[in-house]
Amino acid sequence: MNVISTQRLCKSYGRTEALRDLDLEVRPGEVYGLLGPNGAGKTTTLRLLVDVIRPTRGGIALFGSPMSPRLRGRIGYLPGDLVLYDRLTGAEYLGFCGALRDRPDPGEATRLAKRLDLDLGRRTDELSKGNRQKLGIVQAFAHRPDLAILDEPTSGLDPLAQREFHTYLREYVDDGGTVLFSSHVLSEVEHVADRVGILLDGRLVVEDAVASLKANAVRELTFAFAEEVAAATFSGVPGVREAVQVSGTEVRCRVSGAVGELVRTAARFPLVNVTSHEPDLEDIFVHYTEGLSDVR
Missing domain, CATH: 3.40.50.300 (P-loop containing nucleotide triphosphate hydrolases)
Known part of the structure; x- marks a missing residue:
């Protein structure tokens, strides 16, 4: 389920x-x-x-x-537009939230606040943006949802x-x-x-x-050869989206999926070096957003 x-x-x-x-x-x-x-x-x-x-x-x-x-x-919920009661301290705010729930856990709130280095004794109107966000995180997890x-x-x-919060999240x-x-x-x-x-x-x-998205995303491989090799040599190789002549002896290929056939093709020539740009989530995100713009 x-x-x-x-x-x-x-x-x-x-x-x-x-x-x-x-x-x-x-x-x-x-x-x-x-x-x-x-x-x-x-x-x-x-x-x-x-x-x-x-x-x-x-x-x-x-x-x-x-x-x-x-x-x-x-459910624990942290809204993007978090609003706090400015006259309450952090502890009072958490107590108020806990009273609205069936299973408050003050101990969990205290432990998480300590991990995030949040002073619960200060009024919320005295807190920086970062500390107000910490308080929002604590209230979302205080009842162990x-x-x-x-x-x-x-x-x-x-x-x-951020690092401490990511650790807590896992x-x-x-x-x-x-x-x-x-x-x-x-x-x-x-x-x-x-x-x-x-x-x-x-x-x-x-x-x-995430791993699957990265594995299937378009990546770039640049091949450096000891002598000139035409980019057209790689255009028909399975998985190659684009092959561009960077210089006389360098070819850059944009490829998705497995790269074995591309590497075997490159190995038929005097190969000096291979440089790979592995995609991250930002590359994937930009790829999809630009693709939508192109459709428009």
Whole structure:
């Protein structure tokens, strides 16, 4: 049973479609990263899942059931537009949040705040952006939820706090939790996510494991030869998308999938060196967003 399952989920604001026919599945015990440019539908998706807004049409199931007050207690939510009560200290704010839940765990909140170097004795209006974000993270995990839904969780965090949060996230999942989060920080998604989905114009255009996306992405190999070799030699090789003459003795190939046949072809000539540019998640993201622009 999936922790999150949506069926043709749509959200419209007047004539504007913010989300279109989203079929999303998040499995137990995984970290799922949701990517997309501004306005792609990421925040709309997360708000729909926690019942802050209602869908125009389509279905949502959490833990196999429709949203209910009982299910809300199993979810930790960090909104992208976090609002705090400025006259409360961090501890008072967490106490207030805990009183609204069926299973508060003050000990967990204290432990996580310590790990993130957050002073719970200070009033929230005295906190920096980064510390306000830390407090939002702590409240999302304070009751040890079964599912954490996080909108840009590391926004404003310094590198040390980000690293500690990523470590905590993996511990949380190893202990049985499930995470769905959105992010603009592609390196973060690549580092912590098991699977990733890319939203563009309200549609889920690609979804796969990070490793699979990278393995099937277009990469660049540059071959340096002892003598001139024509780029056309590689144009018909399986997997080669493009072959360009960089100089008389260098050829750059853009290739997807297995590169064995390309390397064997290059080895027929006096090969001096091979340089490979392995794609990262940013390359993949740019590839899909540019591809959509080309279609337009």
